Amino acid sequence: MYNVKSRKAEEFISDEEIRETLEYAEANKNNLALIDSILQKARPYKDGAGVRCNGLTHREASVLLACEIPEKIQEMYKLAEEIKKAFYGNRIVIFAPLYLSNYCVNGCVYCPYHLKNSKIPRKKLTQDEVRREVIALQDTGHKRLAIEAGEHPTMNPISYILECIQTIYSIKHKNGAIRRVNVNIAATTVENYRKLKEAGIGTYILFQETYHKESYLALHPTGPKHDYAYHTEAMDRAMEGGIDDVGLGVLFGLERYKYEFAGLLMHAEHLEATFGVGPHTISVPRIKRADDIDPSAFDNSISDEIFAKLCALIRIAVPYTGIIISTRENQAVREKVIRLGVSQISGASRTSVGGYAEEERPHDTEQFDVSDQRSLDEVVCWLMEMGYIPSFCTACYREGRTGDRFMQLCKTGQIQNCCHPNALITLKEYLMDYASANTAEVGNALIQKEIEKIPNPKVREIVKNNLIQIQQGQRDFRF
Numbered sequence: 001m002y003n004v005k006s007r008k009a010e011e012f013i014s015d016e017e018i019r020e021t022l023e024y025a026e027a028n029k030n031n032l033a034l035i036d037s038i039l040q041k042a043r044p045y046k047d048g049a050g051v052r053c054n055g056l057t058h059r060e061a062s063v064l065l066a067c068e069i070p071e072k073i074q075e076m077y078k079l080a081e082e083i084k085k086a087f088y089g090n091r092i093v094i095f096a097p098l099y100l101s102n103y104c105v106n107g108c109v110y111c112p113y114h115l116k117n118s119k120i121p122r123k124k125l126t127q128d129e130v131r132r133e134v135i136a137l138q139d140t141g142h143k144r145l146a147i148e149a150g151e152h153p154t155m156n157p158i159s160y161i162l163e164c165i166q167t168i169y170s171i172k173h174k175n176g177a178i179r180r181v182n183v184n185i186a187a188t189t190v191e192n193y194r195k196l197k198e199a200g201i202g203t204y205i206l207f208q209e210t211y212h213k214e215s216y217l218a219l220h221p222t223g224p225k226h227d228y229a230y231h232t233e234a235m236d237r238a239m240e241g242g243i244d245d246v247g248l249g250v251l252f253g254l255e256r257y258k259y260e261f262a263g264l265l266m267h268a269e270h271l272e273a274t275f276g277v278g279p280h281t282i283s284v285p286r287i288k289r290a291d292d293i294d295p296s297a298f299d300n301s302i303s304d305e306i307f308a309k310l311c312a313l314i315r316i317a318v319p320y321t322g323i324i325i326s327t328r329e330n331q332a333v334r335e336k337v338i339r340l341g342v343s344q345i346s347g348a349s350r351t352s353v354g355g356y357a358e359e360e361r362p363h364d365t366e367q368f369d370v371s372d373q374r375s376l377d378e379v380v381c382w383l384m385e386m387g388y389i390p391s392f393c394t395a396c397y398r399e400g401r402t403g404d405r406f407m408q409l410c411k412t413g414q415i416q417n418c419c420h421p422n423a424l425i426t427l428k429e430y431l432m433d434y435a436s437a438n439t440a441e442v443g444n445a446l447i448q449k450e451i452e453k454i455p456n457p458k459v460r461e462i463v464k465n466n467l468i469q470i471q472q473g474q475r476d477f478r479f
């Protein structure tokens with residue numbers, strides 16, 4: 001029985017409800033009156049405090065996903081762009097993944113770290129190696145990391161993850177600092193989530209992989225990850241442990257995308273209904289080639305067109321949730337979906353354990369093949385040339401603006417007086433410390449143009465002052 005507030009996985013992600021949703025969507029995919037009313041409901045509107053958006057339910061959004069009428073799809077794209085502009089402006093947050101260990105006891109059939117893969121070298125970073133990786137990352141300009149590890153109770157226990165987090169935050173190389181560590185590790189206990197919260201993590205990220213229980217069980221045949229309920233209820237435990245910024249995700253290609261899309265939105269609705277705050281981010285990875293993994297073995301792969309439609313509809317359905325895209329996608333795809341709603345991207349990623357400290361990108365322990373292989377300087381310049389502001393901002397969680405307090409900031413339209421200035425300040429730091437001459441020139445011109453868009457004159461003056469102080473060598477200003 002579907003119950004959005006239930007704490008049981010099979011009730012808040014009810015298979016029956018998803019099936020009914022898909023039938024309803026299919027039956028209404030040419031129902032123009034309904035499609036128009038759904039699009040109308042999703043449009044941004046002004047109220048006293050600022051711009052607002054209603055978002056969509058999983059049923060409404062599924063109708064839009066089912067709709068194949070070209071003009072309506074164009075309307076969806078236009079609306080997604082509009083919503084993106086209203087809440088995220090032209091900022092794109094930049095991060096990098098950091099792989100700590102590929103030891104894993106699970107049997108995930110799509111992941112090269114699975115237990116039975118005896119070919120892949122197993123590696124776990126020592127604290128000295130973590131230091132080398134972080135210095136290498138800081139030296140390119142990164143301020144925000146997502147740490148990644150396989151699941152292994154003795155090789156990667158929570159104490160190891162916590163030690164790594166402490167090491168990462170402690171390193172200050174030249175003007176570098178990692179100011180936000182997001183964590184992507186296997187589902188764990190409330191007690192461990194509490195420890196992660198105390199260690200000062202940003203977002204806890206866990207991909208559901210697939211919401212289809214039967215497929216989930218087959219795709220995770222062995223190991224603790226086989227437990228569908230434990231995995232699906234992880235975000236509830238994270239919230240109980242005090243982590244109020246959680247990141248959802250589906251690994252597209254494993255199951256039918258329409259099923260996954262409905263499940264993903266039901267998960268978001270569940271968190272909102274139960275804890276009063278929806279997911280902080282949603283990630284949209286697609287299966288990639290890796291060591292002993294051939295993506296063509298999975299028959300639910302989606303085209304770039306469908307991928308773009310999914311990104312646009314996530315933007316429309318959950319307007320206050322960030323969308324993350326990784327270097328699994330190439331430059332052209334990234335360009336398209338950034339416009340349609342993506343708000344965070346990784347740059348210059350290495351998905352091998354210990355990869356950043358190496359001169360050349362190593363392949364031996366890679367979790368997946370990286371499609372976008374450009375340097376961070378190239379990614380930053382590319383974004384700016386398209387008119388985006390690459391942001392290295394980490395202010396919100398450092399100022400305690402997590403969970404519903406962050407959502408409040410979005411909903412009251414204060415982003416332009418807060419996130420926008422923070423993006424400019426952190427970009428200026430990047431330009432001073434790490435950018436090539438050409439990137440610095442493009443960036444400084446962009447900053448000059450963008451300062452004038454800060455609505456509050458007092459904030460504008462402070463930013464101008466901060467920029468001068470950064471020029472003189474000071475760092476780490478924020479609103």
Ligand code: SAM
Pocket residue numbers: 110111112148149150151184185186187206207209225250251285286287288289290293328367368
């Ligand atoms: N081990 C953790 C867990 O159980 O959730 C998470 C870390 S794992 C390193 C990060 C994510 O990479 C996985 O959740 C999965 O979605 C994704 N992944 C695994 N194999 C992949 C592949 N071949 N192509 C693309 N993404 C993959």
